Amino acid sequence: MNGILYGVGVGPGAPDLLTLRAVRVLGEVDVILAAASPRNDFSAALDTARPHLRADVRVLRLEFPMTRDRSVLREAWRVAAQTTRDVLESGQSAAFLTIGDPLVYSTFGYLMRTLGECAPHLAVEVIPGITSFQAAAARTRTVLCENGETLRIIPGINSRESLEESLQQSDTAVILKAYRNLPAIAEALGATNRLESCVLASHVEQPAEKVCQGLGGACAAGETPPYMSLILSRKPQV
DSSP states (O other): OOOEEEEEEOBSSOGGGSOHHHHHHHHHOSEEEEEEOTTOOOOHHHHHHGGGSOTTOEEEEEEOOSOOOHHHHHHHHHHHHHHHHHHHHTTOOEEEEESBOTTSSOHHHHHHHHHHHHOTTSEEEEEOOOOHHHHHHHHHTOOOOOTTOOEEEEETTSOHHHHHHHHHTOSEEEEESGGGOHHHHHHHHHHTTOTTTSEEEESTTSTTOEEEEOSHHHHHTTOOOOSSEEEEEEOOOO
16 A cells, blocks of 8 residues: 655744644654755754654655756656655655645645656645745734735746736735845835835744845845745835
């Protein structure tokens, strides 16, 4: 009998923000799968989940390079899917850990699709997790949406024009991957009168957490925010 693959969201980075279901699954599976860079073995998701893991659980690190080269990425997904398939077809269940939620800008989506292509007979279940932007909203007491308002999630890698258009169409905007493109993001926020009212949050619910009001200071100083950075922006009230 084949094992089950669980995509487990471990939340933004605090071990006590995992769901009860996530904790139960982590205590039951035979193997933990953790994404890691080829440059080192560090996994924020694994560190977050570690207090909930059995001492004897097997941990496998799956390497995913930080590159935009699609051929390199596809090969990494293929290798990871084959490793996962081998585990499941041996009768063991596995949990792939993700910071935040498994289906929001997560490596798990690529793994799930690739595994489905090469081994559609294998079962996959997803355990949702608290996202970084939900944690940032809670930390800053920012209402994400109410009544008929819209909430839009925007990748920070988009062009300035695309960012500005998205901001104009959103009551509340969440800009993820903000570290990559801060000057263009700042220009778009400035053009929509949101530059100083927005919130820049990094490593929310982690030891290195930092939350700042507005982007003006960071841009003036030429700062590059950390990898795990996001921006919350509410439309100015008229």
